[in-house]
Amino acid sequence: MVTNSSNTKSTTHKPAPNSVDELLERASLLAGLTLGELAQIENIRVPDDFKREKGWSGQLLELALGAQAGSKAQQDFANIGVELKTIPIDTNGNPLETTYVCYAHLTDIAGIQWATSSVRNKLNKVLWVPIDGRRDIPPAERCIGTPFLWSLQGEQEAYLRQDWEEIMDMIAMGDIEKVTARHGEFMQLRPKAANGSALTDAIGKNGQIIQTRPRGFYLRKEFTRKILRDYFS
DNA sequence: GAGTGATCATAG
DNA sequence: CTATGATCACTC
Numbered sequence: 001m002v003t004n005s006s007n008t009k010s011t012t013h014k015p016a017p018n019s020v021d022e023l024l025e026r027a028s029l030l031a032g033l034t035l036g037e038l039a040q041i042e043n044i045r046v047p048d049d050f051k052r053e054k055g056w057s058g059q060l061l062e063l064a065l066g067a068q069a070g071s072k073a074q075q076d077f078a079n080i081g082v083e084l085k086t087i088p089i090d091t092n093g094n095p096l097e098t099t100y101v102c103y104a105h106l107t108d109i110a111g112i113q114w115a116t117s118s119v120r121n122k123l124n125k126v127l128w129v130p131i132d133g134r135r136d137i138p139p140a141e142r143c144i145g146t147p148f149l150w151s152l153q154g155e156q157e158a159y160l161r162q163d164w165e166e167i168m169d170m171i172a173m174g175d176i177e178k179v180t181a182r183h184g185e186f187m188q189l190r191p192k193a194a195n196g197s198a199l200t201d202a203i204g205k206n207g208q209i210i211q212t213r214p215r216g217f218y219l220r221k222e223f224t225r226k227i228l229r230d231y232f233s
Numbered sequence: 234g235a236g237t238g239a240t241c242a243t244a245g
Numbered sequence: 246c247t248a249t250g251a252t253c254a255c256t257c
Binding site for chain 2: 050051052053054055056059069070071072098180181182188190191192193194195196213220221
Binding site: 098 | 246247248249250251252253
């Protein structure tokens, strides 16, 4: 039932969890609920599809778990160093979409190291929340799966680091226009903007500033599939 | 059908 | 515009 007419935006939100355990505890209570049921608890309406509200699921979970809403370039739960990511899955538990990591800066990148990069920081600790993402099911009926904590390390970190360095090298060399989503085995760079007319500064072939479409880093499905498989099997 | 490139909403 | 939350939708 979709009867929220006011949908008053609350200016107050839940307090953020004070520990990872508390976050996991809260998150585990959501497993098994449908998005419709959680939306009712949080008193927000559910869209009939995500054509015009693509980030709706993620924002619902932020609300339910007490993440700071907003667009700060930091982890969702900065006090405990955890990032929240919802991930749409099919009936086999495989990812249906790539996963956005962070915005990519295309200038002033000299001296940026992997260890202190935005990608590394964002993925240090992630609370993954699988959600049924089948498009033939209305969002309200889609079920929330079992949330789990994951850390970027070992072989997985090495893979992402390699992709990141390859892409960043191209950007630094003024080859941003040569970078396509086909680069990177496990992490790719793709446009990230409100529309095709958005432009931002980047490094040109002769070191000058050029204008190009804003980009973001995304995890390929093969990478997140492994994360899910490692946890659930 | 999969994957790349494009796009939607919102906050600051 | 930057940056967050992502999924859409067209092309291959």
